[in-house]
Amino acid sequence: MRRLQALDPADAPGKSRELLSDIVARHGEVGDMVATMAHSPALLQGYLDFSRAMKRVKIPRPLSEKISLAVQEWIGCAMCLSAHTEAAQAAGLSEADIAMARQGTSTDAREAALIALAVRVLAEPSSITDEDMAELRALGWNDRVIAEIVGLVSLNLLTGAFNLLIGLEPQEIS
Structure with a gap:
């Protein structure tokens, strides 16, 4: 059972709306987890930044x-x-x-x-x-x-x- 619902970019709070709109523009859609993280602009920004950074690891x-x-x-x-x-x-x-x-x-x-x-x-x-x-x-x-x-x-x-x-x-x- 879903405990938090995913947000449409238009319904997301300020900074989250910007971040989700950017993802949609680049990839065409936003995944369910990311759209749900949008309830917290700080969490969403942190996750996106951390995820990008971890793509540069030296682990194969x-x-x-x-x-x-x-x-x-x-x-x-x-x-x-x-x-x-x-x-x-x-x-x-x-x-x-x-x-x-x-x-x-x-x-x-x-x-x-x-x-x-x-x-x-x-x-x-x-x-x-x-x-x-x-x-x-x-x-x-x-x-x-x-x-x-x-x-x-x-x-x-x-x-x-x-x-x-x-x-x-x-x-x-x-």
Whole structure:
């Protein structure tokens, strides 16, 4: 059941109206989640800026999707899982890769370590130790990628928690 309704750009508050109108002009439509975020101009602006910024991460797209799948599985957002499954397929991941990512792992040890870190950042960040960081570096992950995990997890938490809060379900995709 929807708890908050999506806004038409014309009905959105000031800054949100501008942001939604710009999205419509560039892409032809606004997604349901974004149109619902428009209730809060600050949230909508923050999400759009953060989402744009996270597109510049150095994490390869297939691995980024694996991380998103692992995090969304933990959060429990069916809408996000559906979207990231489609994105993972478009990035060339197999059904086995997708299933393993949803379990928080990968057949590749380097990737598995980064995916596990992402889940820990979400679920128990205080448990991450100096030894964990040293292990990631020993596997060849640099500080930029390690730092970007926090951003990727945070973006996934924002979208997953928002969709769960508003009651957005996959069958509502237009």
